[in-house]
Amino acid sequence: xxxxxxxxxxxxxxxxxxxxxxxxxxxxxxxxxxxxxxxxxxxxxxxxxxxxxxxxxxxxxxxxxxxxxxxxxxxxxxxxxxxxxxxxxxxxxxxxxxxxxxxxxxxxxxxxxxxxxxxxxxxxxxxxxxxxxxxxxxxxxxxxxxxxxxxxxxxxxxxxxxxxxxxxxxxxxxxxxxxxxxxxxxxxxxxxxxxx
Amino acid sequence: xxxxxxxxxxxxxxxxxxxxxxxxxxxxxxxxxxxxxxxxxxxxxxxxxxxxxxxxxxxxxxxxxxxxxxxxxxxxxxxxxxxxxxxxxxxxxxxxxxxxxxxxxxxxxxxxxxxxxxxxxxxxxxxxxxxxxxxxxxxxxxxxxxxxxxxxxxxxxxxxxxxxxxxxxxxxxxxxxxxxxxxxxxxxxxxxxxxxxxxxxxxxxxxxxxxxxxxxxxxxxxxxxxxxxxxxxxxxxxxxxxxxxxxxxxxxxxxxxxxxxxxxxxxxxxxxxxxxxxxxxxxxxxxxxxxxxxxxxxxxxxxxxxxxxxxxxxxxxxxxxxxxxxxxxxxxxxxxxxxxxxxxxxxxxxxxxxxxxxxxxxxxxxxxxxxxxxxxxxxxxxxxxxxxxxxxxxxxxxxxxxxxxxxxxxxxxxxxxxxxxxxxxxxxxxxxxxxxxxxxxxxxxxxxxxxxxxxxxxxxxxxxxxxxxxxxxxxxxxxxxxxxxxxxxxxxxxxxxxxxxxxxxxxxxxxxxxxxxxxxxxxxxxxxxxxxxxxx
Numbered sequence: 001x002x003x004x005x006x007x008x009x010x011x012x013x014x015x016x017x018x019x020x021x022x023x024x025x026x027x028x029x030x031x032x033x034x035x036x037x038x039x040x041x042x043x044x045x046x047x048x049x050x051x052x053x054x055x056x057x058x059x060x061x062x063x064x065x066x067x068x069x070x071x072x073x074x075x076x077x078x079x080x081x082x083x084x085x086x087x088x089x090x091x092x093x094x095x096x097x098x099x100x101x102x103x104x105x106x107x108x109x110x111x112x113x114x115x116x117x118x119x120x121x122x123x124x125x126x127x128x129x130x131x132x133x134x135x136x137x138x139x140x141x142x143x144x145x146x147x148x149x150x151x152x153x154x155x156x157x158x159x160x161x162x163x164x165x166x167x168x169x170x171x172x173x174x175x176x177x178x179x180x181x182x183x184x185x186x187x188x189x190x191x192x193x194x195x196x
Numbered sequence: 197x198x199x200x201x202x203x204x205x206x207x208x209x210x211x212x213x214x215x216x217x218x219x220x221x222x223x224x225x226x227x228x229x230x231x232x233x234x235x236x237x238x239x240x241x242x243x244x245x246x247x248x249x250x251x252x253x254x255x256x257x258x259x260x261x262x263x264x265x266x267x268x269x270x271x272x273x274x275x276x277x278x279x280x281x282x283x284x285x286x287x288x289x290x291x292x293x294x295x296x297x298x299x300x301x302x303x304x305x306x307x308x309x310x311x312x313x314x315x316x317x318x319x320x321x322x323x324x325x326x327x328x329x330x331x332x333x334x335x336x337x338x339x340x341x342x343x344x345x346x347x348x349x350x351x352x353x354x355x356x357x358x359x360x361x362x363x364x365x366x367x368x369x370x371x372x373x374x375x376x377x378x379x380x381x382x383x384x385x386x387x388x389x390x391x392x393x394x395x396x397x398x399x400x401x402x403x404x405x406x407x408x409x410x411x412x413x414x415x416x417x418x419x420x421x422x423x424x425x426x427x428x429x430x431x432x433x434x435x436x437x438x439x440x441x442x443x444x445x446x447x448x449x450x451x452x453x454x455x456x457x458x459x460x461x462x463x464x465x466x467x468x469x470x471x472x473x474x475x476x477x478x479x480x481x482x483x484x485x486x487x488x489x490x491x492x493x494x495x496x497x498x499x500x501x502x503x504x505x506x507x508x509x510x511x512x513x514x515x516x517x518x519x520x521x522x523x524x525x526x527x528x529x530x531x532x533x534x535x536x537x538x539x540x541x542x543x544x545x546x547x548x549x550x551x552x553x554x555x556x557x558x559x560x561x562x563x564x565x566x567x568x569x570x571x572x573x574x575x576x577x578x579x580x581x582x583x584x585x586x587x588x589x590x591x592x593x594x595x596x597x598x599x600x601x602x603x604x605x606x607x608x609x610x611x612x613x614x615x616x617x618x619x620x621x622x623x624x625x626x627x628x629x630x631x632x633x634x635x636x637x638x639x640x641x642x643x644x645x646x647x648x649x650x651x652x653x654x655x656x657x658x659x660x661x662x663x664x665x666x667x668x669x670x671x672x673x674x675x676x677x678x679x680x681x682x683x684x685x686x687x688x689x690x691x692x693x694x695x696x697x698x699x700x701x702x703x704x705x706x707x708x709x710x711x712x713x714x715x716x717x718x719x720x721x722x723x724x725x726x727x728x729x730x731x732x
Contacts, residue, residue: 013380013381016380017308017309017376017379017380017381020375020376020379020380021308021309021312021372021373021376024372024375024376024406025372027406027407028368028372028406028407028409028410029410031407031408031410031411032410032411032413032414033414034410034411035410035411035414035415035418035444035447036414038444039418039429039440042437042440043429043435043436046435047435050435123425123426124421124425124426124427125425125426125427125428125434127428127434127435128428128429128434128435128436131421131427131428131429131434131436132429134425134427135417135418135421135427139414139417
């Protein structure tokens with residue numbers, strides 16, 4: 001994620017550019033996941049029975065809990081961006097810190113789920129359903145990890161006093177990205193855990 | 197356009213090349229330097245890829261495998277294809293010339309995200325280093341990497357997948373940067389309909405890069421996952437489907453041929469009016485046909501798979517769409533030709549290459565519908581007809597457009613003029629060599645010679661010898677051209693700011709441009725094609 005600040009004379013242009021850049025990047029991300037969703041569709045139509053039987057092996061409670069965790073983290077991001085818009089840098093850091101913490105919780109739960117699967121001898125190679133499950137949630141997990149990095153970077157910027165009510169581009173942009181990561185999970189959860 | 201001649205080169209700043217030392221290049225944020233780094237890198241891979249092509253032609257001198265084993269031959273054509281596609285033709289014009297000239301064309305000081313731009317280059321560099329690393333066990337799958345063979349091959353497919361993923365990431369970031377740049381950094385008065393057509397081409401290209409590339413990225417991830425984790429998306433023994441790989445692959449790799457051709461079309465649209473001294477004919481038709489090609493290009497990927505076992509209905513739809521996408525292409529050719537009509541044409545090297553583009557691209561373009569039509573496709577699929585077709589479009593089209601651009605902008609980029617006579621000799625050799633090499637392949641293909649084999653039936657011998665002779669002439673032309681470039685760099689006559697008397701903004705900057713491009717951001721009042729008329 002690039003920070004275009006200081007490279008344009010006009011801060012309004014810089015903000016607009018950053019925004020368009022992030023949205024364009026998100027378009028790329030949609031297509032990245034899109035290929036996997038296509039594979040999901042193809043194989044689900046071809047093997048409905050396998051999807052019905054195999055999806056029951058996923059832990060719905062943990063999946064639902066993780067959904068709540070991620071939605072809450074998105075709320076934290078919104079509150080954080082709102083805080084810096086009002087010039088409250090310390091509050092931004094607190095909210096973004098909470099987001100990172102929740103992201104950590106999400107990954108721990110994911111780790112527990114993966115470990116349970118491996119314990120029962122279920123691997124990506126086991127069958128097509130779990131190939132898709134591990135590829136989709138794995139790719140999503142990498143995005144969560146990247147998001148944690150980006151949010152940490154924003155906190156560092158804020159600690160250095162670089163963000164204010166008049167310049168909060170990095171906070172807003174990282175927020176956009178985080179909502180996207182959240183949104184992907186909103187699709188993954190029902191498609192993998194709930195729909196038989 | 198008022199007094200372009202007077203406005204030239206009053207810059208007091210220093211040329212962008214004045215800083216010295218490797219650090220001034222490796223850490224530069226100047227779009228011109230980053231563009232130049234791409235140009236050098238991609239040109240080197242073009243030459244290496246060309247050497248592989250010559251080795252292939254050498255082997256095909258005789259019907260039996262004589263110089264190389266079948267495996268070596270397979271490796272050579274894979275490396276030729278993969279290098280030319282991923283390391284030369286996709287990045288050369290967009291990342292090289294595009295980087296250099298987009299900000300200059302729209303009257304900006306740099307791209308929207310200069311640091312991201314530099315990162316794109318180094319991600320690209322990491323990508324080609326990984327690809328070079330994969331040569332310890334070189335690929336023999338062809339550049340399309342079809343499963344199931346690529347999932348089982350002993351070659352370093354996983355490493356190569358990572359390399360291509362990185363190259364793709366670089367391509368996405370560059371496209372993203374250009375989209376934002378074109379949207380947000382246009383000079384005052386530079387409305388969309390005053391943009392040079394090169395920018396329209398680059399804009400359409402960038403859309404494809406951003407939308408299509410992630411799909412091939414994930415495809416290579418899945419290929420790697422298949423080899424590492426045993427994921428079975430493409431493996432029929434696990435219920436997967438090799439044809440799904442082809443769908444994913446061509447969902448990117450068909451649109452990407454427009455990543456290759458659209459910027460070249462943009463260059464041709466710049467060069468033709470300058471050397472005809474006439475306003476471009478049908479500006480809006482050319483501009484919007486670029487966008488139409490970019491969007492329509494997403495709907496035709498299935499035409500690479502007519503013999504792969506798709507349903508007859510899907511085949512028919514993809515065939516129909518393929519014919520549709522030929523229309524905006526033809527619109528462009530029509531408009532270029534109409535621009536030439538009654539112009540006062542001069543034949544400097546850029547114009548020679550631009551005209552060559554039109555001529556060769558018509559041949560390449562018109563042979564496309566033969567392949568897009570279902571009945572003839574089954575006959576011609578995987579024959580040398582296909583090889584001839586895409587070399588006419590990719591080399592006859594894109595590479596000629598690229599060379600037109602290099603000759604056109606050489607004075608701007610380097611501040612030196614090329615030797616025109618040598619440039620014309622090189623052009624003549626390239627033109628003749630190209631046609632002898634590749635036209636012969638149309639005939640071979642129609643007569644049934646399949647592609648990708650080191651051996652062939654004796655009845656194809658004569659044509660193959662002719663084609664190989666042609667490839668030697670072509671190589672000689674390329675060498676003369678390279679020599680001319682190097683001579684021009686070292687001791688070409690100093691270039692004025694606007695040697696071709698062109699009207700687009702880059703010619704208002706000094707040759708070579710100063711770091712900030714323009715002393716002050718220009719105010720745009722007209723389109724850049726008002727040649728030979730009192731008012732554009």
